[in-house]
Amino acid sequence: MVTDGEQSGERNRGAVRGGGRWPTVRGTHAAPARATSRDVARAAGVSQATVSLVMGDKWRGRVSEARAEAVRSAARELGYRRNLAARDLRLGRTRTVLLVVPALTNEFFARVYAGAARVAGEQGVGVLLYPSPEGIGPARDPFASARAALDGVIASSMAVDSLAALRAGGLPVVMLDSDPRSAEAAATVNPDIADGMRQVAAHLLSLGHRRFAHLAADVDSWTFRVRARALAEALRDVPDARVVRTEPAALHVDAGRAAAERVLSAPGARPTALVCDDDMLAAGACKAARRLGLRVPDDVSVTGFADLSLATAVDPELTTVRLPAEAVGEAGMRALAAVLDGRPDGAAELPVSLVARDSSGPAARGA
Amino acid sequence: MVTDGEQSGERNRGAVRGGGRWPTVRGTHAAPARATSRDVARAAGVSQATVSLVMGDKWRGRVSEARAEAVRSAARELGYRRNLAARDLRLGRTRTVLLVVPALTNEFFARVYAGAARVAGEQGVGVLLYPSPEGIGPARDPFASARAALDGVIASSMAVDSLAALRAGGLPVVMLDSDPRSAEAAATVNPDIADGMRQVAAHLLSLGHRRFAHLAADVDSWTFRVRARALAEALRDVPDARVVRTEPAALHVDAGRAAAERVLSAPGARPTALVCDDDMLAAGACKAARRLGLRVPDDVSVTGFADLSLATAVDPELTTVRLPAEAVGEAGMRALAAVLDGRPDGAAELPVSLVARDSSGPAARGA
């Protein structure tokens, strides 16, 4: 039934190739010599095409259960794994997506990446990173570092100001932290930022705070605009609540410290609560308070955003909003996979939660 | 000279394929329809093989300068880029390496990754990450998440206790932060940890410190063993210098705080300087000091290791040893590339430098 001996010459050649192709490093270096679908076919007594069908899970009405099982067990026996290069070549795809984030050294994005990479690993796709060398800010040429072909793009709105360059490549794009109504993206994934800020406001209001300062980040992106708007809306209905907005500060501890020093030493009634756009700014605000001889939270409360590890490294530990960074990455990757499969995906919104720690407390009486 | 019309049917089929293969997402979606080496060959009036030679930069004595230039300009004209899937298939390689690090959320490793990814990008290779889900600690099955074929591995000694599992795959391995004399790795890349610790010791000695505590990390890996040894050796020749070693603490701020509290409140003469294995431990030590009513650096000096962004986020800012994390990643990637090219690479040692900030100061007199 199965022609057997005729192909042995071909196999021998394969062995020779294996020996020559792998340079012997440091003396010993075994050639992997992986099994191909043809090897599996031979072992299972079927044709190569059948193996492809079974391994690709496309055999529903085309291969009998018995043969399918034979193929699977032969594959297991030989340790067969599909050659991804050959598969990609045949399918004309890349199994590679580009993740555009401002900076990996920002823990939030490192965690977004970790989440995306985990899902990508499950799906057998690779994640290329566009490492913006300059930190937070628009990436000039997202393709500069990724000359390789791509299947799709996941981008943070903090790294790209316009999708024009990305769309020019004709690639589907999933946006993170961006306006869900943006029609440019194939899908969007956002933590529920507005809700987070509402929780912060409710927390501080319940502690008796009425004079707020909003320590804003200087990044012009959806996620920060939402913070500002949500805070303003949450305080609108409280009769005696007031909020001043500092001039925007760069996303660094030191910029946060400088901005906080200014607002805390400004003339007039001092705010009793500093609502910061990010944990790094909040850490800076705590430093500022200490330098001015103020105690946190006795004299002034401080809240952050993100819940980075930094939040518990500083003293006092920060009250902050925990953003599901890993989940953002995971959802982004899944959304892109869906789009690539032709299933259009909509806008996902992920829940967030307030973590109350030591940097917030009751408002000082009559201060 | 070049047969021209005969192949047009083939090309037409290609166009049809392009239309069918790319699912139309959200209405408009242009098919990329990339140029192949054969298209370039036709445009330049040469054979496909010649294009391959020229693009692969292997034409030194095999193709005339005139033709090579013709090929290059035709390629530029058509926007030709090599199809990596086809290339990989032909060469039997993967252009993918695995980076095994304890955790991306550890800023040090995020920076190592960033460096490696940058070099990898230049070389057109992808970097797969083994994301150890449990934080610092040995990775059980480095291949579990990376079922794809690999060309090589870069691993931190903090993530793998033994190379056995990696070597079993028959892959070349570059080790980071590991014993350079280890014969198992094809190459090693290390920051000059010993020198860093010597600089710390010299700095503190010059400030008059004589009673030291070494706040050690509980990770059993080369990089931490070297810290301990180098500190001991640096103090050996100083007559009245004494160093106590705390029981090892996990690499977290909180563990550092707990260990520091113990050593600072132990009976007997209190150490005037806390030498910590990592910035996170140092941050914890500062918290501990404050809780015990001690001032840093007036009552006790604290030093860290790594120079993470955390070092300047806490108050006071940490005196620490700056480790060239990005450079470690870059060197690791280059070393692996060298090994893969058959050029064996040795042990690289990268310079480090002490950054003196506010957490270290003159030893308290007679304390």
Next chain:
DNA sequence: CAGGGTCGGTTTTACGTATAACGTTGACGC
């Protein structure tokens, strides 16, 4: 002038997979 080398290319082939196109075998209705 024969024999060999070198230069500058081309032809051909194989990498391993997915899938369109094409048999083969029976069962079944009429």
Next chain:
DNA sequence: GCGTCAACGTTATACGTAAAACCGACCCTG
């Protein structure tokens, strides 16, 4: 008993590249 159809597989082919094998022409050398 014959056409039809479905179920089950197989054959053949193309994806785009790299490189081995081949080949003509020209040059040198004895």
